């Protein structure tokens with residue numbers, strides 16, 4: 001064919017086809033998504049310590065093994081009280097000039113999902129010990145140890161956070177002290193909590209079509225959300241397409 | 247005969263009790279399925295047994311090596327010497343040796359070995375309902391796909407072994423004749439000597455073996471004789487045809503291509519050493535406690551090094567050879583080619599170091615390098631694209647050969663993908679994730695797969711020495727691939743908070759991918775038509791064949807993974823990892839090796855030792871199967887455990903043996919890469935005695951002197 005014997009028209013055609021498809025399956029949906037979603041009213045912003053902690057979570061590549069998404073399927077019920085919705089991620093913006101947005105949804109669950117780890121595991125002590133070496137608290141775990149987030153000292157200073165470590169995991173006669181970084185990382189983990197849906201509004205029932213128990217969660221939330229209707233709209237938008245699901 | 251009861255007990259008897267009112271062979275009946283699987287397994291078994299029998303035969307023959315003649319008996323025969331009786335004697339003797347006793351002995355072993363795979367460690371904890379599971383279309387597809395490479399492997403092995411046996415039989419016959427002749431020329435018995443003398447004279451009267459050849463020394467004016475193998479030992483690998491010398495390639499271009507391939511090999515070694523180490527960390531998480539070597543940081547070092555270092559540079563290196571060649575003009579600019587190489591290498595070096603130092607882009611897979619680093623890579627691609635288009639623009643052929651469609655399109659698309667992935671305007675919130683799905687899948691499908699297909703469209707016909715089966719099928723596959731592949735990015739986030747319609751589009755597109763995959767596979771397989779015999783005598787074609795098989799099975803496995811029902815089980819498990827390696831390793835890496843073994847000897851005139859090429863091939867293939875099959879099995883169990891809401895840690899404990907298998911398979915793959923690196927070294931820098939032409943002349947000389955001495 002004439003068209004295909006001319007390199008200019010051949011490559012232009014292929015290029016255009018690809019770009020048009022790209023615009024429709026990637027760029028427009030992405031832009032729509034960021035335009036149509038705002039964080040839930042009750043969603044607190046991360047504390048400054050937790051923001052630094054999140055950066056540590058990113059730089060150590062924790063996302064290689066931990067997801068942060070609760071899917072609307074039965075097996076994910078244990079990872080949160082409700083499925084994650086687009087609004088849950090809406091507060092993620094570009095990290096800085098060098099780094100892209102980190103929604104940290106993840107693609108592999110070598111370790112447990114962390115969407116709601118702050119609720120599931122609220123203790124700072126547990127987290128610090130676990131980070132120092134996961135096998136102290138979960139013998140079968142394959143998670144790496146992060147000893148470089150701690151310092152080994154002969155004696156703890158006044159403000160030091162001493163981590164409880166069994167003797168076989170450290171030199172005798174020393175104490176393990178958490179560094180600022182360890183505390184920041186733990187602050188982030190503790191703030192990873194699913195935000196309750198705003199109350200005083202209709203419950204988008206289809207969200208819980210498969211999870212009757214989860215409806216209680218929405219009922220039990222505190223009253224007084226500023227503009228419940230608006231946010232319901234957001235939630236409804238975020239999950240509207242799910243209604244098609246049987 | 248011992249085997250029969252074993253086989254019988256292995257057959258589930260209820261199988262034959264068809265439930266009333268139900269077709270035995272309906273696809274939704276478990277029995278029908280089991281029957282299909284069982285038939286496949288039976289075929290496998292038969293092939294294995296046949297192989298075993300033949301190997302026994304060969305062994306039996308070998309143990310009877312250098313037969314000692316029973317002189318008394320022999321004398322009886324020889325006293326009545328005539329050509330007929332000699333013949334009878336020889337055949338009798340041969341028959342005796344051929345009698346195979348206990349050939350079936352090893353069969354129980356084979357059966358037992360087969361049982362190993364059905365040994366689910368920790369399966370006791372899982373009360374899976376196999377019947378329901380087996381009815382999932384995705385699972386069925388996977389099971390069948392799984393069998394394909396195994397069957398192909400066995401067949402390939404069978405072809406090789408039978409070739410070996412045939413050769414060995416021929417040698418063996420020759421050997422017998424030699425021994426016999428020795429005996430005839432050196433007997434102690436004067437009577438026999440006399441008889442033989444007469445016989446010899448009689449024979450000499452008929453033939454002095456020079457009627458046809460004449461007295462003059464043999465001459466091979468066209469250099470056609472190059473594959474004589476006279477050493478009689480049982481060689482480990484069959485002697486393959488050597489690369490054919492082609493019209494000279496511009497030495498500067500040769501050098502450029504070899505630099506690309508050398509760098510690619512370096513990144514393969516580096517990247518898979520890291521991969522192997524990362525795999526070991528699943529088995530032994532406390533091997534080190536260094537931040538730079540911790541799992542989360544090393545994993546992207548592995549994936550990015552093999553993506554941008556190994557596979558990309560390997561493809562580009564071959565592309566730099568293919569594009570000018572099929573355009574029939576020299577490359578537009580060598581200098582730009584060198585710049586591209588430098589930039590890409592710089593990106594991978596800087597990227598690996600920064601990832602280990604904890605600097606990354608934010609967690610999206612394969613875009614872990616921060617933008618200034620990936621920008622270097624991007625500029626490298628822009629330069630190459632510009633260079634290739636300039637080359638194609640002045641081509642002397644009217645058509646643009648299909649390879650150049652694929653290669654240039656891949657470069658353009660890779661740039662579009664990178665721009666979309668790195669520009670910040672549409673990356674807030676889930677926008678990032680939608681773009682991530684798009685990027686991740688276009689990366690593998692539009693960059694690696696498309697480019698590699700372009701390479702195969704050039705090298706496969708060339709290695710088979712015939713045109714591609716259907717040019718238009720290749721064009722159909724090209725457009726279908728663009729259409730469907732672009733749509734399927736979001737299948738990485740099925741059930742997530744991403745718009746449901748987008749997920750559905752992705753799933754539909756994933757099924758649509760059957761079209762280009764089937765078209766491509768058909769095209770390649772049909773190109774092989776009437777040329778299958780060439781596999782046995784080529785060391786590049788087996789790599790192509792494996793690549794084609796995984797192109798089909800690996801891609802369709804992706805389709806199987808995309809259905810909601812199967813994604814529910816497999817998503818988030820190690821199944822994805824198995825798929826990644828079946829494709830990036832089984833397809834891309836095997837095709838690249840095929841191309842490299844085909845092209846480098848042409849550029850350098852040197853070849854790698856065939857035995858180490860064989861070692862590379864088999865270690866890589868077997869390693870890959872060890873890596874992926876247990877992982878797929880284990881991750882299916884894992885998904886089922888999750889569905890049954892078992893404690894999470896139980897699924898981690900259950901995976902332990904499968905992760906060990908992965909480490910073992912990974913070690914074999916890694917070892918194969920050492921062989922590959924050695925081969926590449928031999929092909930590029932090896933000493934001159936392996937020079938193709940030189941070696942051929944040497945071989946000719948050697949064979950002449952041997953022939954002469956026997957005359």
Ligand code: HEM
Pocket residue numbers: 064107108110518519521522523524525526545548549552553556557611820822823826827830831834835911912913915916
């Ligand atoms: C010696 C050979 C290799 C070994 C031992 C190896 C090992 C590994 C390991 C342990 C992982 C991490 C899996 C996880 O997090 O659960 C991985 C991931 C990966 N490897 Fe390899 N690898 C090897 C070769 C390759 C090659 C040659 C390629 C590509 C050309 C490759 C591409 C990938 C990809 C794409 C992933 C990410 C998988 C995913 O996210 O699903 N690997 N590899």
Ligand code: HEM
Pocket residue numbers: 107611686690691694695734737738739756757759760763800801802803804805806807808813816817818822825826829830833834
């Ligand atoms: C018909 C074609 C294909 C389809 C439909 C397909 C489908 C899929 C699906 C559904 C997943 C995600 C699995 C999950 O996360 O649960 C996936 C992952 C993947 N596929 Fe494919 N695949 C195809 C071909 C290929 C090819 C040709 C390659 C390589 C050249 C490839 C490389 C990968 C890789 C590397 C991943 C892992 C991504 C990650 O890290 O999460 N696939 N594929």
